[in-house]
Each structure stands twice: as structure tokens, then as C-alpha cells.
Amino acid sequence: MLYPKTLEQKLGFDKLRAWLHEACISPLGQYYVERIKFSDKFSMVEKLVSQTAEMKDILERGENFPSQNYLDATPHLRQASIAGMQLSQEAFSDLKASLNTINLCLKFFNNQEPETFPLLRDYASSISVDRHVTDAIERIFDDRGQVKDSASTELGRIRRRLLSEQAGIRKRLDSILRNAKQQGWIGEEVSLTVRNGRMVIPLVAEHKRKLKGFIHDESSTGQTVFIEPTEIFETNNEIRELEYEERREVNRILLELTDQIRPYVPDLLKAYHFLGLLDFLRAKARLAQELSAINPTFVNKQVVEWQQARHPILFMSFKGSGKPVIPLDITLDENNRILIVSGPNAGGKSVALKTVGLIQYMFQCGLLVPLREDSTMGFFQNIFIDIGDEQSLENDLSTYSSHLTNMRHFLAMANKRTIFLIDEFGTGTEPGLGGAIAEAILEDLTKSGAYGMINTHYTNLKVLADKTSGLINGAMRFDGENLEPIYQLEIGRPGSSFAFEIATKIGLPKGVIAKAKEKLGTQQVSFEKLLKELDIERKVFAEKNTSLGIKERKLTQQLAEYKSLKSKLELNEKKLVNEAKAKAKMLLSDANQLIENTIREIKENKAEKEQTKAIRAKIEQFNQSQLKPEKIVEPAPVEETYEPEPGAIGTGDYVRIAGQTAIGQVLALRGKDIEIRIGDLKSTVKLNRLEKVSKKTYKAATGEKEVKASSKGIDLNERMMNFSFNLDIRGKRGEESLGVVDQFMDNAIMLGYDELRVVHGKGDGILRTLIRNHLRGYNQVKGMRDEHPDRGGAGVTIVSLK
Template sequence: MLYPKTIEQKLGFDKLREWLNDACISPLGQYFVEKIRFSDNFGLVEKLVSQTAEMKKIMEIGENFPSQNYIDATPYLKRAAIEGMLLTQSEFSDLKASLQTIRSIIRFFENQEEEAFPLLGEYSGNVRVDKAITDAIEKIIDDRGQIRDSASSELTRIRRRLISEQAGIRKRLDTLLKSAKSSGWVSDDVSLTVRNGRMVIPVAAEHKRKLKGFIHDESATGQTVFIEPTDVFESNNEIRELEYEERREINRILMELTSQLRPFVPDLQKAYQFLGLMDFLRAKAKLASEMSAIHPTFSNNQFIDWREARHPLLHLSFQKQGKKVVPLNIELKEKERILIVSGPNAGGKSVSLKTVGLIQYMFQCGLLVPMREDSSMGFFQNIFIDIGDEQSLENDLSTYSSHLTNMRHFLSMANKRTLFLIDEFGTGTEPGLGGAIAEAILEDLTKSGAYGVINTHYTNLKVLADKTEGLVNGAMRFDGEHLEPLYQLEIGRPGSSFAFEIASKIGLPKGVINRAKDKLGTQQVNFEKLLKELDIERKVFSEKNIELGIKERKLTKQLADYTALKSSLETNEKKIVNEAKQKAKTLLSDANQLIENTIREIKENKADKEKTKTVRQQLDKFNKVSLEPEVIVETIPAEDVYEPEDGAIVPGSYVRVVGQTAIGEVIALRGKDAEIRIGDLKSTIKLNRLEKVSNKTYKAATGEKKLKTSAKGVDLNERMMNFSFNLDMRGKRGEEALGIVDQFMDNAIMLGYDEIRVVHGKGDGILRTLVRNHLRGYSQVGSMQDEHPDRGGAGVTIVKLK
């Protein structure tokens, strides 16, 4: 249950609904936006939110999910279902485009793993678009929405005759026009035109009697008349009859195609409902991305446990201004169900209250919510709010009476599955009486087991919250020294209104403030003073705690480093000593052996001087080599030497990123940025971070030689998306025009187009002649012809490619 009926407007959800409506591509999605409702069904809420989360994931991955042609064709299907009705050419064109989108969406989910998008994948699996009907439409309607010449053999015959007749009449009219120009009846820049569906010649009014024929129209000034010469009258009639035949044949084809479509209407209606849901989910996913919203843990229990929750509307507004919303941390649990928030005016109490209401409401409407990943969402069946002034002249309700009316509803309907929000609780009447009534109401609301957030200035409610289980105090933090709000909610203590301090800052006379304190009484003044002092002390101790925490972490790290180093040194010492002992033992054994051998040799040689000298030299050598300590030489690697080079950085220059060893080649310059290649990687870096280096440095660092040419990859998908078969050349000069034509032809040939249009205008025909002569040089060009007079005539060249 929701209360009051205007809850969406009071919380601001109507603004989110408008945002979603604008984000939808078609009325199909907007229909779902209109149907958004708060749900008290846990399973349904879980499903709706999960669907949105899956779509957000799809959009973040950047897969090829269709983003256009979400066309509402349901009105066409309703008419197609009626026997004897036919759909128009443009309606079939819309059907073709939108059915292609539906089939693309279905294929997308078919190509995904089943567990990737379980809800949307299952939904798409129940949608059917029979290939027979899409093939039938494709056979009749081309990509420009026109009826194909091959739609029927009769239509092919009619159009061929029509083209032949039009060519013949144009030839005769060109002859007559040249004659009229040479006679001075028309100016040299005049060309053939069409009036009332018939080809005519514009003739100066004073010469209209000189050219025999039927006058169809005249210019706005009356100086030009449009004459259909008698010589082509019959031919024009023949063309008109052929056009009637063409129209009748097209109607017959469309009637037949509509009949083919009729049996598939029920399945197609479900398919378009699916298309509308996809459009709607894309809008919800876009909103979630804009707000950095998530799908938090969701439980079928009553609680609030949010970290860094942000007011959705403030977040969207501040984002445009480059500002950040101060996040809200709030927790309501069974023993602390009702939060009594106090603090100064303009301190953020109302925003915090609306944040709680709007986030819970939008989540139970199936939207993702802006908060941190480790947050959890509870579930409520009822949301009651009392926000703003509800006074009514018609019902004879004052502001306070309207609040009491709301409280009556809260007391009668609140239960354990209710979330209520009350702004400025108890205000609107005499403070003493208002405070007493508010306290009594709060006691009953606490007994009901409901969860809620209440904003108030009443001291008796703060005291009640401090000693009653189920209630908890909260304060909007305020800088008592600088008298500035911090917009942060702190749960566990009441807040001061800072009324006297704010009055002093504004400049109210000191005498007035002192008299107010005397009138209030020492008890209340001391209470407010104590709250202010506690707030300042809490801020000081909080800063000290942060400093102590930093120092403690540093000390812990240093202690750990010292212990690790000490342990490592002791281990190394033992290892070195053991190695030294082992080595000494080996050396001692070798030395003893050598001494014994030396003594034996001296004895055997009877102390011969030369022999004794040689043996002693061997002993000295052993002593120096084996027992002398080794000299350890520490080598210091030489730093890399870079040879900077003067001159401006241009494409092809070799550069080094300042402060790094990376060396690369400049590929292109874009304003103050440069695109560089470092190995196989490409990166864009600010020019002021680059230093030009010599070729020698580059070769030494990379072992590469500068390539004379470089090949760029061609992204066919991007070209296909950006390519249009229609090229508008009007206003271009000769050399410039031919360059553009070459680029256009390259793309058309590469993408496999069989027909293109070049719009060059009529004028004197210079640009037309130049373009056509140039196009004749392409071996891929099969033929060229003027466009139909209704679509530009000689001002447009239709180029058919082989």
C-alpha cells in the first residue's frame, strides 16, 4: 500500500518516469514506462530488477545488440488481421525494418551461453518470427522501402514500358526545348520540369502563344507558364495510364502480401511486445549507467543497510554541473527501526529523507539503485510519507490538520512490513502541544513494529529515542566552528539545531539573542550547548583518530619490515657462517695435505735449497689463492643515454615519453594530442609530455628502421554503417568534386553496392558532365541515367555498378 496518492510527485519519481520516457526509442517502450508500478510482490520485484541488471550488463559489454528500428507496427497488425484490408508500402517498410531488429535480438540471445542472461534469454526463446513472412516481405520491399521491380512479372513489364515512354518523351521535349531556346522563348538556364504528373516546358508568358500545347500552371509572378506541347500530349497520356497500371499492380501485390501476413499476426503481436520490453529495458539500463546504479543484495526481510547511497535526481543534476552528491550511509534494523534525525535547517535532513523513500520506491518498481556494491536492500509492502504542506481550502484543512490526518492513517495501517517517512514531525502548532502529541504518536508507531525515518527539532523526541528500544537518534553533521552544514548523516547521537549560532552569524542583535536564551531557560540552552560542544569535540577526536590510525599503520608496517629484515639477516648470517666453516674445513684439510707433502719432499731431497725454494713458492701461492679474501667489485649499470633532437614534433618524428624509457613514433597529431606507436601498441598522449629524439636513439632502443610506408587497417563494419548510397555534390568545384567521387566509388565498390545516386544539381550541366565523364573511366560502372523527374530528374545521376 502507498500513501498518499501523490507519493510519486512528492518523492520525485515522476521525474525519473519522464527521463525513462524520453530514453525510449518508440511508443512500444513508452507504453511499459506508463505501466511502471510499485510492487509488493517479492518475486516480481526480483525478476524486474534482474532483467534490468542483465540489460545493463549487455550494454556495458558492448555486444552487437540492436539499437535502432524499434518501430511500433502493432497498429498495422490490427488492420492486417481484418479480411480485405491491405497495408501500404511504407507500413511494410516499417514492418521489414522492425522485424529485422526483432530477429537480430533473438539471434543475439541464441548465440549467448544460457547462464549469461537467463531471464532475457528465456523470454526471447518464447518469441517467434516465422522466416516465411520476413522472406515474403524482403522479396517485395527493397532496403529503401520501395516496391522491387521483380515483385511481379506484370510490374516488371509496366515499369520497363514506363521507362521507355519517359525516355522517348524526354527526347522529344529536349528537342522542343532546344528549339524554344534558340527562338528566345525561354532562357538558357531553363530545364524540363513536371506539373500535375506531366512533363512540361517553362516558357516566358509573352511567348506562350508561340508554343502549341496545354498550359498546366504558371509561376507565382505570372512571368512563366508551364506548357505541355501538343507533340507529346499522347505520350504523356500513355505515361499517365502506365502509372495507373503500376499503382493497381502495386495494390494487388500489397493485398496479396497482407494476406500472407494475416495468419502470423498473433505471433507477431507477441514479438512486438517483446520488442517494446527490450526498448524499455534499454532505457532503464541507460538510467542505471547514468547514475552508476547497481543490483544490491535483495532479501525478503525488513531492513535498510545502504552504503554511499545517492539521491538519484540530485546525482543526475549534479553530474551535468560537474559536482558530486554527498552520499548517505544509513542502517535500520529490528532494534533500531526508527531513526530520529535532528540538526539545523538547510542541513540536508529533507534530502536524506527523500533519498530513503525514492531509492526504496524505485527499487520496488524494478529499477537499479545508486549505492555501493556492499549495500543490501530490504523489502516493504507499504510506504507511507508525510512530506510537505498538504493544506486544503476545499476540505477545510490547515497544515497541521493535514499532518494529523496523515498520522491517523499511519497509526491505523502501519505494521512490521511498513516503511514510513515524516518530515518536520510535530510542527504546525504550539510547540509544547505539538511536541507532546508527536511523542505519543511516536510511541504507538514504535509499538507497531514499523520502520521509518523522522526529521524533527523537538528535544523531547531526541530524549525519547535515547531511552526507547526500537528508536535511534541521528544527526546531520554541522561544522560548529564555521557554521556550515556537511550534509552527512551520523547515526547514534542527536543533533543540535544551532539556532542561536546561526542567528549570530546572520547578524541578529546580540541583545535579542541573549534575551531569547533567558526566555528559553538554562536547561534547554545547556542541552544545545552540550550538543554543540560534543559535535566539535567529536570532530577533533575524529581527526586525531585518523592521525593515530595513519601513524599506527606506518608503525605496524615498519615493525613488520624490521622483523622480516632481522629474520632475513639472521638466516643469512647462519648460512654464511656455515658456508665459511665448511670452506675453512676444506681449506684446512687441503693445507695440511700440502704441508705434509712439502715436508716429505724436503726430507726426500735432503733439504736441497733450490727444491726447498720451489716447494715454498707453491705453498705461498696456495695461501694467496685459497686463503686471501676476495675483492668484491660493485658494478653500476650505466644509464640509458638519449640524444634529444631540436625541431617541432610532426607525424613521423621519433619521441620519448618524458620521465619514462618508452620510445615511439608519432603517427598523427590531433590538436594538443599526439597518437604514437610504441611497438605494437598505439596510444594518445599530450604533446607537452613528449620529447623529440634522434633516429639513432630510436634504432638503438627498438632495433627498428623507419618504414617508408605504412598500411592502415580498414574497418568494413564501420564503413558500412557510415556509408550512404546517396552522394550530394551540389556546390562543389570540379577538382574537389572528382576527389570526393573517387572516395565514394571506392567505398561503394568495396561494400558491394549495385546502385548509387550522385546529386549534382541541374544548373548549366557542367558539374553533371564532368562527373559522368569521370565515372565512365571506371570499369565497374555498367550504366548511368537521370533520376525520375519527380525525384530530381537531370539533377541526379543513377549509377548502376556491374
């Protein structure tokens, strides 16, 4: 149930309906637009939205889907269904073009995989256009919608005779025309023309007696007459008779063709309803693209879990001017069913309210909605709204009376499957009484189990929401320091009206504001003051949390780097120890072998004293050469010497960045900013950070020859500005695409991007496989995956870099 009857106009859905009506190609689609209505059946909503999502997917994939000749031929078919009726040549021309579009649509869906576009493919499978119909029309009509000469033997004969007679009469008329020009009866630029279906010669009126014939017409000035010469009169009569014969034969052919297609009219009407639905779905899909809308998770229960919800009409309005729409995050569930929104006037409360109503209404009308993908849409059978001034002169109702009339309906009809929206709850009467009535109504609405959103300035409703189960406060954020609205909804706390602050900013006398505070009472002033202070404190703490978050991320990164470095050092230490142990074991083995050989030699030879000394000297030599530790000499630190160069820094000079060893050459001066080249890189540095050095120092530090100031390096700033993380290679050949991808990857790795997007299309998957196999050869590639189905699916590869 919808309430009131003007709900569409109040929410602005009538503007979306008008947009869809304009986006349809033919009356077939517009017929469906005019019949869009809110559905309270879950399965129907699910089907309508899914069909729209499938069509949006078709358009975004760039599939070769028909987009022309969505012609409405249903009036012609209804006429053809009557026995004895004959369709005109124009009617058959429309039928031929539109039936071709229907067949192309059916062919498109028949060529898809079973799991692709299941709803539309299933609908298409129930539609058929008998080949007898299309073949019969193709046999009779050409591509321009004209009846072919071959449509019948008699028609071919008549048209051949007609062409022959027309050629003969033109030849004779050309001869008469040349003679009239030679006689000076007509000008050189005059040519043959047709009057009353007969070929005639334009003749100057004063010479009309000089040419025998019949005058068929004259010019508006009377200076020219159009004469049919006597000698071609009979031939013209024959041509007219042939034209009558041709018309009779064409009518006979069209009547016969109409009789042929009559038995197929019911199936054809069904096919045209299918064509109209596709036109309608194309319009809905185009609207979804315009709004960046999606098909969120849809559940058969009462819930609102929306992220980044945007008001559709406001979004389209701002899109042209480039202004952003502040998105809305809102959650209503079993524990917090009714949201009480407060805040200053012009802070966005009414827009937020209409956003909720319009998006829920759109979805249950079968449209995609502008939300983030992690949002969840619930299902409601009733939508009640109380928005705007419903004052009625006819019924003698004041604004407040109309509000109470609406509340009476809400209280009588609201249930657990209802969502209601109330703007400026309780206004229109004495504040104390209005607040009390509003509180009582709100308590009853809470007991009904309904879901809703209420905008108010009443403090008692804010207090009630804070202590009542099922109610929750919300505030439209407001910059308390600068007194400017932020247009963001914050759930969980009430908002302040900032009435005194705004009055102060506008310039209302301080004495008046002070008196107002006295009259209001300390309790209310303190409450408003507390809300303001909380809003300011929240902003400060939010900034501090952001700063702490950045620091925490840096600390986490440094800790990870430290752990990685520590792990590498420990690993290197173990490797060195193991290598030392292995070397020591080898040396010990060699020493033992030497000693054993020496002992054996002494025993075998019973060596004398001199021989023993020689053997001992040999052992000592081994000890000195193999076991003595090597002395480690640490190189003395090399001090960089720079020869300063006197004078001001100019283009082509060599400079050093203060505190660094990098030396470069000046490319350009821009006031206090200097563009320098260091190696292959260009950078901009402040003048006060540079020291001028000699040419000798530059050559010693870089080992390069002098480079002219006009030399070009790699400008990272320019490359970063021109780089896009999205690469579209559709339509390119294999080798060409690999070259483009290599250049794309080089730039991305240099600029430090961590995720890239390569659009290659689906097709047969050949280009996708080629690109992915090529990317696997990059060490910097961490992984690859398909894009989300709503943004291209398997036609797009997301590349994650290390």
C-alpha cells in the first residue's frame, strides 16, 4: 500500500519516469514506462530488478546488441488479424525492419551460455517468429521497403513495359524540348517536368500558341505554362494505364501477403511485446549507468543496510555541473527500527528523508539503485510518507490538520512490513502541544513494529529516542566552528539546531539572543550547548584518530621491515657460522693427515735430528699459511670533496642539494623553484636548498659529460599526472597489445601502484589468456583476478602488484 496518492510526485519519481520515457526508442518501451508501479510481491521485485541488471551487464560488456528499429507494428498486426483487410506497403516496411530486430535479439540470447543472462535468455526461448512470415516478406520487399519487380510475373511485365514507354516518351520530349530552345520559346536552363502525373514542357506564356498540345498548369505569375505536346498524348495515356495496372497488381500482392501472415498474428504480437520489454529494459539499464546504480543484496525481510546511498535526481542534476553529492549511510534493523533525525535547517534532513523513500520505491518498481555494493535492500509492503505542505482550501484543512490526517492513517494502517517517512514531525501548531502529540504518536508507531525515519527539532523526541527500545537518534552533521552544514548523516546521537549560533552569525543583536536564552531556560540552553560541544569534539577526535591511524600504519610497516631485516641477519649469521665450521673441519682434517704422514715418515726412516727439524718446519709452515687468521683492514671513509662555485645559480649550472651527495644540472628557473636533472630524473627544488658546484666536481661525481639544459629526462611528476591505472586494449592484436601492456606495467611499477585494471573484453578468451600468461612473467605481479560482474567480470583483469 502506498500513501498518499501523490507519493510519486512528492518523492520525485515522476522525474525518473519522464527520463525513462524519453530514453525509450519506441512506443513499445514507453508503454511499459507508463505502467511502472510499486510491487509488494518479493518474487516479482526480484525478477524485475534482475532483468534490469542483466540488460545493464549486456550494455557494459559492449556486446553487439541491436539498438535500432524498435518499431511498434502491433496496430498493423491487429489490422491484419481481420479477415479481408490489407496492410499497406509502409506497414510491411515497418514489419520487415522490426522483425529483423526481433530475430537479431533472439539470436543474441540463443548464442549465450545457459548461465549467462538466465532471465532474459529464458524469456527469449519462449518467443518465436515463424520463418514463413519473414521469408514471405523478404520475397516481396527489398531493403528500402519497396515491392520487388520479382514479387509476381505480372508485376515484372508491367514495370518493364512502363520503363520502355517512359524511355520512349522522354526521348520524344527531349527532341521537342531541344527544338523549342532553338526557336527561343524557352530558356536554355529549362528541363522536362511532371504535372498531374503526365510529362510536360515548361513554355513561356507568349509562345504557348506555337506548340500544339494541352495546357495542364501555369506558374503562379502566369508567365510560364506547362504543355503536354499533342504527339505524346496517347503515349502518356498508355503510361497512366500501366501505372493503374501496377497499383492494382501491388494491391493484389499485398492482400495475398496479408492473408499469409494472418495465422501467425498471435505469435507475432507476443514477439512485439518482447521487443517492447527489451526497449524498456534498455532505458532502465541506461538510467542505471547514468546513476552508477547496482543490484544490491535483496532479502525478504524488513531491513535497511545502505552504504553510500545517493539521491538519484540530485545526483543527475549535480553531475552536469561537477558538484558532488554527499552520500548517506543508514541502517534500520529489528533493534533500531525508527530513526529520529535532528539538526539545523538547510542541513540536509529533508534530502536524506527523500533519498530513503525514493530509493526504496525505485527498487520495488524494478529499477537499480545508487548504493555501494556491500549494501542490503529489505522488502516492505507499505510505504507511507508525510512530506511537505498538504494544506487544502477545498476541504478547509490547515497544514497541521493535514499532518494529523496523515498520522491517523499511519496509526491505523502501519504494521511490521511498513516503512514511513515523516518530515518536520509535529510542526504547524503551538510547540508545547505539538511536541506532546508528536511524542504520543511516536510511541504508538513504535509499538506497531513499523520502520521509519522522522525529521524533527523537538527535544522531547530526541530524549524519547535515547531511552526507548526500537528508536535511535541521528544527526545531520554540522560544522560547529564555521557554522556550515556538512550534509552527512551520523547515527547514534541527536543533533543540535544551532539556532543561537546561526542567529549570531547572521548578525542578530546580542541583546536579543541573550533574552532568548533567558526565556528558553538553562536546561534547554545547556542541552543545545552540550550537543554543539560534542559535535566539535567529535570533529577534533576524528582528525586525531586519522592522524593516529597514519602513524600506526607507518609503525606497523617499520616493525615489519625490522622483523624482516632481523630475520635476514639471523639467517646470514647461521650461514656464516656453518661455512666457518665446514672450513674448520676441512682444515682440521688436512692437519691430522699431515701429522699422521709425518709420524709415519719419522718411524719408517728413523730420521735423524736434521730431518726432524725439517719436518717440524714443514708443519709450522702449514700452521702459518692455513690456520693463521687474516687481518681485516677497514677502508678509511672517503670524504666527498666539493669545489664551490661563486656567483648566482643560472640555467646550465651544476648544483648540489644541501645535505645530500646528489649533484645535478639546472634545466630551468621558475622564480624560487629550480628544475634540475639528476641522472635520468627531473625534479623541482627550492633555490635555498641548492649549492653551486664546479664543472669538475660534477664530472667527478657522475662520470658523465656535460648535458645541455634542454636535455630531456624522465619527469616523474608529468608521468604520474598522465598515468591511468585503467588500460583498455580491446580491438588490438596480440603482439600490439603485449607491447602496450609492457609499457603500462613499466610505468605502474616505477610509480608504485599496487593494483591495476586491464580491459580486454570477453570474446573467445584468447586475448585474456595471452595477457595473463604474459603478466605471469613479471616478478612484481602478486596475483590476478576477474573484475566484479557488475563492472565487466571476466572481460577485465585486476592485477595486484607486490
